[in-house]
Amino acid sequence: MLESILRFSIKRKFLVLVMVLAVAGLGLWNFTKLPIDAVPDITNVQVMINTEAPGYTPLEVEQRVTFPLETALAGLPGLTYTRSVSRYGLSQVVAIFSDKTDVYFARQLVNERLSAARAELPAGLEPQLGPIATGLGEIFMFTVDAAPGATHADGSPITPMDLRTVHDWTIRPQLMRVPGVVEVNPIGGFEREILVAFKPEKLLAFGLTQADVVDAITTNNQNRGAGFIEQNGAQWLLRMPGQAEDIAVIADIPLRSDKGAALTIKDVADIENGQGLRTGAATQNGREVVMSTVFMLIGENSRTVAHAVGEKLKEINTTLPEGVVATAVYDRTTLVDKTLVTVRTNLLEGAILVIVVLFVLLGNFRAAFLTALVIPFAMLMTVTGMVQTRVSANLMSLGALDFGLLVDGAIIIVENCLRRLSQAGNNPLPLKERMQLVFDATREVIRPALFGVFIITVVYLPIFALEGVEGKMFHPMAITVVIALLSAMLLSVTFVPAMVALLFKKPVKEKHSPLIRGAAALYRPALTWVLKGRWLVVIAASALVLVFGYQASKLGSEFAPNLDEGDIAMHALRIPGTSLSQAIALQETLEDKIKQMPEVERVFAKIGTANVATDAVPPSVADNFIILKPREQWPNPDKPKAQLVEELAALVEPIPGNRYEFLQPIQMRFNELLAGVRSELAIKVFGDDFDSLA
Structure with a gap:
């Protein structure tokens, strides 16, 4: 067979050349389709199920939400195991499948089981699947903040609620349309709500209940269609706009007629702008901001998607209200570009070295x-x-x-x-x-x-x-x-x-080149000597193998060396039960300390749980991202990163109420998705009695 291939190649040499050039052209085209990232994606096949349960304690969440969901998933094809987190107001169940399972098929299987499990959950609770992303999915983070001294047109300050509203209604919808983006997950600020505070004595006096008020607001806060009419050969659509546009409209919604006068909402309740309860916050350089994480769809090119998100964010900035700025704080493109430079340099140097050797020796x-x-x-x-x-x-x-x-x-x-x-x-x-x-x-x-x-x-x-x-x-x-x-x-x-x-x-x-002739001249007498003393050579070689084998047994070992991502992720743990407001105060103090280091460009953090609970953690836990300056801007560019981490730990240790784990952004995310914990080493305690385990 080899001879047939050889004869064909030599006889049809021009055809072979054309075919090779065609294959090379195909390779160039495929190069534009090649996914590029810093490291391989080691995340297992998993499906995340988040269920918001407002007002439920962790015990109630475990008993009434988490347990029924985990039971419903049991027996799925390819399911390896499930793990879960039950905390105040939130249940998170993660189903881990075998590596051969297609992630979309796994999500379909989970969706089918959830349809049956909904009947066993308390009314009003709706399980939601997490984004189709992996450990390399968090490719871009940005903050939404007010420029220094910026105010509204009337002179009032720009509040965290205003920033969150701009994010949710202006920025997020546009970023979701960027190809390859699967989720834009905000944290921080306040979601705007209209607060209706009942007056119990008024309800009692008028013989009304809270349900009566809720029904009135629901009924009178809808747009309705009313069919159509025909007039002069034309068809006109009819609609009844009834959706409330401001607080005053809600206040005037009638409850009933009392002695010819309308009894309205404002007669039995106070209506005002409010803010929803939040389970997380974000800070940057010692002040609170709104932060959002962009997740990449599994299998996409992180460099391309992150670059597209960055360009889109620049475009969006030109349309934001005056004084509001969206700023990129973490971009995977930076790490990928550094990695590509390393790979490109190594490959280019290797190719040049091989080519030079070929020219010299041939x-x-x-x-x-x-x-x-x-x-x-x-x-x-x-x-x-x-x-x-x-x-x-x-x-x-x-x-x-x-x-x-x-x-x-x-x-x-x-x-x-x-x-x-x-x-x-x-x-x-x-x-x-x-x-x-x-x-x-x-x-x-x-x-x-x-x-x-x-x-x-x-x-x-x-x-x-x-x-x-x-x-x-x-x-x-x-x-x-x-x-x-x-x-x-x-x-x-x-x-x-x-x-x-x-x-x-x-x-x-x-x-032959002079190098080859010189090597041959040296090799002939050496070969003659080796053949004469062959037993001595064998014994010496065996001794060297034993010596170096012993030395090799003393070497340390690790699974794989850590990739230097260039930045530091610091996991801050506070006393369990720490409130969100107290955690924010501690975080601002911590960031003020970290900013003192000359190697640090900026520091930002996510505290607690974001809008989409990809990380179901309490307010006592914060993920700090410490972005470092380029090494040439360091006071000592030759300082090892390990030494910098030691100096950072010594700087923040005196702050009371905190414990720290120092990792890297991608490394921390991989740990979380693979094992459910962020640290390199964790202890899991199993049992049936929660009080005893605690």
């Missing part, structure tokens, strides 16, 4: 150029394979590529062809003889050349047996390397011999 420009062409063509074929296998371009998948391995087979084939062509004499060979000579030269070495590359490929196959988190971490690396090696093998069998037959028309004189 001693023939055309031969070195032909061998070097295998690198870009194999990489473009690899990109196509990555897109088809849904592998993203990241530090793990691209960092393992070795260009020396890609050209290994091509070097052997090209060098043997040059040797045979130089032996053919100084006269140009006819086309038929040249093609036959290239065929014979390639056939001589094709099997050992491919076998060497194949052995390296086989080394990566056991990685595909890994499962769970380790599989998600290392599968992209193995897939990318195997595709690249197979692409290089295919090019070595087809493209390389075809191009040798096409490019080397003139006589070839085999010559």
Whole structure:
């Protein structure tokens, strides 16, 4: 079979060239479709179910909401386990499925079970599925704040409620339309409500109940359609606008007629603008703001989506009310770009080094150029394979590529062809003889050349047996390397011999570079000496293996080195039961301290639970994001990040009522989604008696 492929490639060399160029073009097109991220996504397949239960205590939430939902999910196909959090006013159930389960199929299964479970829940409670996102889904964060000294036209200050209203009604709807965005999740500020405060003595005097007032407001706060009428050949639609537009309209809603006078809402209640109870807040640089997190749809390109969100936010800023500003505080594009620069630099330096070595050692420009062409063509074929296998371009998948391995087979084939062509004499060979000579030269070495590359490929196959988190971490690396090696093998069998037959028309004189001649001169006496004292060499080599093997056993080990994301995530834990207002005061004090560090550009935090409870935590828990300045702006650019974290810990430890965990943004999110806790190490206590467990 190999000989047939070789004959076809050499005989139809122009066709092979066109086919390779077409595959390269396909690779360029696929490059625009290739997902790009900093690290592989190791999140398991999970579906989050959030149920708001206003007024319910944690015990009631567990008994009346969480337990029925977890019971309803039991027995789902592919379900591995469920975990849940029951806290005041909120139930969160997370269903974890096997890695082979499609996330959309899992959500469909959960939705079907929820339809049946709703009948067992208290009236008015509606379970909602969380966003279709993963641990890499939080790609963009921004704040909505008032500019310094900004006020309304009447001179009144811009309140947190005003900022939240601008976010919910102006910013969020536009960002939700950005391709790839699945959720825009706000936290902080106050949602506007109209407060109707009953006067019990008035209700009693008029013989009314609270339900009567609620029914009156509901009935008289609706727009209704009234059909249509025909007049002069035209059809006119009729509508009855009845929706209240301000507080005064609600105050004048009639309850009943009392002795010819209308009894209205304002006669039995006080109506005023109010604000809803909130379970979370946000701060930045020591002051309260409205903050929002943009979630990316699973499988999208984080760099593209984050960039699109940033551009859209700039556009939205031009339409906001005067004095209100939306500012990006975290952008995944920054980390991805830094990672891409690292990968690009490493790949480029590796490619240049391999090409230089080829030119130096082969001693023939055309031969070195032909061998070097295998690198870009194999990489473009690899990109196509990555897109088809849904592998993203990241530090793990691209960092393992070795260009020396890609050209290994091509070097052997090209060098043997040059040797045979130089032996053919100084006269140009006819086309038929040249093609036959290239065929014979390639056939001589094709099997050992491919076998060497194949052995390296086989080394990566056991990685595909890994499962769970380790599989998600290392599968992209193995897939990318195997595709690249197979692409290089295919090019070595087809493209390389075809191009040798096409490019080397003139006589070839085999010559070795001075480096090769010098190495050969040193190697001959060394080889003679080694063969004479072979037993001594074997014993010495065995001793070295034992010594270094012992040293290797003393080395520490870890699953994978942490990626330096450039920023710091600080998990602040306060005394359980801390109120939201007290947590905000503690947080502002904490941020004032952190801002004193010259390496810190800004610090912001999310306290408690956001609007969509992706992190169901109480007000006593805060996630701090410490964005660092570029290293060249640090007083000591060479300071290790670990030392900076130690200095930060020493700075904030004296603040009473706080405990801290220092992580990184993506790392913290992965920990939360995989294990339900943010820290690297956690202890879970199981039992039936909640009082005893507490």
